Amino acid sequence: AQSVSQHNHHVILSEAASLELGCNYSYGGTVNLFWYVQYPGQHLQLLLKYFSGDPLVKGIKGFEAEFIKSKFSFNLRKPSVQWSDTAEYFCAVNSDNFNKFYFGSGTKLNVKP
Amino acid sequence: DAGITQSPRYKITETGRQVTLMCHQTWSHSYMFWYRQDLGHGLRLIYYSAAADITDKGEVPDGYVVSRSKTENFPLTLESATRSQTSVYFCASTAEVGPYEQYFGPGTRLTVT
Numbered sequence: 001a002q003s004v005s006q007h008n009h010h011v012i013l014s015e016a017a018s019l020e021l022g023c024n025y026s027y028g029g030t031v032n033l034f035w036y037v038q039y040p041g042q043h044l045q046l047l048l049k050y051f052s053g054d055p056l057v058k059g060i061k062g063f064e065a066e067f068i069k070s071k072f073s074f075n076l077r078k079p080s081v082q083w084s085d086t087a088e089y090f091c092a093v094n095s096d097n098f099n100k101f102y103f104g105s106g107t108k109l110n111v112k113p
Numbered sequence: 114d115a116g117i118t119q120s121p122r123y124k125i126t127e128t129g130r131q132v133t134l135m136c137h138q139t140w141s142h143s144y145m146f147w148y149r150q151d152l153g154h155g156l157r158l159i160y161y162s163a164a165a166d167i168t169d170k171g172e173v174p175d176g177y178v179v180s181r182s183k184t185e186n187f188p189l190t191l192e193s194a195t196r197s198q199t200s201v202y203f204c205a206s207t208a209e210v211g212p213y214e215q216y217f218g219p220g221t222r223l224t225v226t
Contacts, residue, residue, distance in 0.1 A: 006155075009153075028138065032211060032212040034214060036217075040162065042219075043217040043218060043219045043220055044156075044203070044205075044215075045217070046214040049211030049214060052212070073119040077165055090155060090156065092156075092215075094210060094211070099124070100158060100161060100171065100210075101146070101158070101215060102158075103148075103155050103156040104159075105153060105154060105155035106155040106156075
């Protein structure tokens with residue numbers, strides 16, 4: 001089975017601080033990578049995704065992520081967080097070779113105003 | 114445009130009772146998924162379906178049953194609910210598996226007493 005690891009379970013930042021959330025996956029083949037965000041009390045929404053091309057992808061709300069194939073990583077970044085970014089963030093992977101998504105355990109981000 | 118809906122949104126039931134969670138999508142997506150979300154575990158796949166009458170197990174299928182007689186509906190049944198099945202359940206759908214995002218429903222919070 002594939003696995004997705006998110007090493008930071010809970011991150012607390014002040015507004016305007018920079019953010020980087022780690023994500024590593026185990027599958028060695030071609031993958032599609034996703035970051036989802038879940039705001040308090042809401043369902044998951046897509047933040048950004050990578051499937052080919054430029055390994056630096058930009059998503060909504062100023063988020064970006066970099067795919068580093070040699071490290072099996074897809075870290076999420078934002079240069080300056082806002083209080084409204086308080087949410088839980090999930091990394092996910094799928095592949096054209098298997099009909100499932102695999103999610104990481106999530107990182108809860110708490111941004112202090 | 115209703116998208117993907119789940120019912121009920123909240124449910125309290127007793128140990129040993131049968132419970133069915135409903136999921137309905139209006140996009141005619143081929144793939145549908147059921148996840149449970151628990152603290153510290155992120156999202157875990159229970160069952161998924163590639164099309165009507167085609168279903169397959171995910172990571173944690175024990176104690177659950179699914180069916181998919183129509184493309185738009187994917188009910189999840191807990192045959193004999195246990196306290197360990199207390200969780201938030203999310204349904205999701207996607208047109209195809211590949212570089213396509215999953216769309217999530219609002220979730221059902223189930224408590225088994």
